[in-house]
Amino acid sequence: MKIIKLTTYRVPPRWMLLKIETDEGVVGWGEPVIEGRARTVETAVQEMEPYLIGQDPARINDLWQTMYRAGFYRGGAILMSAIAGIDQALWDIKGKVMGKPVYELLGGLVRDRMKMYSWVGGDRPSDIIDHIRTLREGGFDTFKMNGTEELGMLDTAAAVDKAVERVAEIRAAFGNSIEFGLDFHGRVAAPMAKVLLRELEPYRPLFVEEPVLAEQAEYYPRLAETTSIPLAAGERMYSRFEFKNVFHAGGLSIVQPDLSHAGGITECLKIASMAEAYDIALAPHCPLGPVALAACLQVDFVSYNAVLQEQSMGIHYNRGGELLDYVLNKEDFRITDGYMKPLSKPGLGVEIDEARVIEASRNAPDWRNPVWRHADGSVAEW
């Protein structure tokens, strides 16, 4: 079997799907994308084509290493997202050829169902209580929200209190009948992270995500010494070589690689195994589309340390497109009592509605995250 064609489809709300065709008619789908940089990743995928056309899609490891090493320069959000989507599609092809879901090719199920969580609130978390109530009726009991608005490198007690009060309201409304993670989203600089963590301690969030920016990872062990709140990160780290340094330095309790940013299934399986050796839990990041989620779930169901899975149904980013819009086997993505079952159809387990994808790609928006500014006019971390 040989790879004969790669086609990318940028689709609403902000995703990109990749179709890899073979000379024997087997097709694989991937989701190579960086939110807000879809066109850049699209070009990176196109630049990877010479390594792939005419090659045997079964040789995923060799193709992965070639895409990673042959161009001399390596790593980073764009190249690793391009490799990620291609890798996903190659695993999809392999599973379809062998008539098995990817998790069967990786040693079979380690669990029978996977715990899912849902975003609540938006960029500026508000009306969270009602949103949680609604989602609880749908079976969720675990949530994630932005932990704060934009925050200055040194900010006021009032700003800290505003963030903490929201969390206090949630605990007052729901007690410990729910769990929630707080995503600092990189908005909190090192001087404020310790302050905010201390004030949040009494409310026992399930985790705090990206407590500081990924480029400040050396603070993870220092912050972990000051709090019992589990610290989580990973969506802005792109290879096992980056994760290696963070695991070795310590401080992370939960690692959140993104299956569409960190090299795909092949790379994230290695990251998951490395994390397990350090007793670090796995909670793949996935605010993206159905192929990205399917790839996450294939890794979750073979990774002992997988504890939570993000999914984007109802997320505040999904304007103009929802997770299941491009999926034919929607029923397989049902979340019951906050859990998903394994996707057991061959390959990644997602059947793409290609006609819908092609139609939606005709006028895909170029999504961009907003540019926030502090009161003094300087750019703020969004």
Ligand SMILES: O=C(O)[C@H](O)[C@@H](O)[C@@H](O)[C@H](O)CO
């Ligand atoms: O945890 C999450 O889902 C992420 O922080 C998410 O909010 C961002 O990755 C966003 O998709 C960037 O455009």
Ligand SMILES: [Mg+2]
């Ligand atoms: Mg996040």
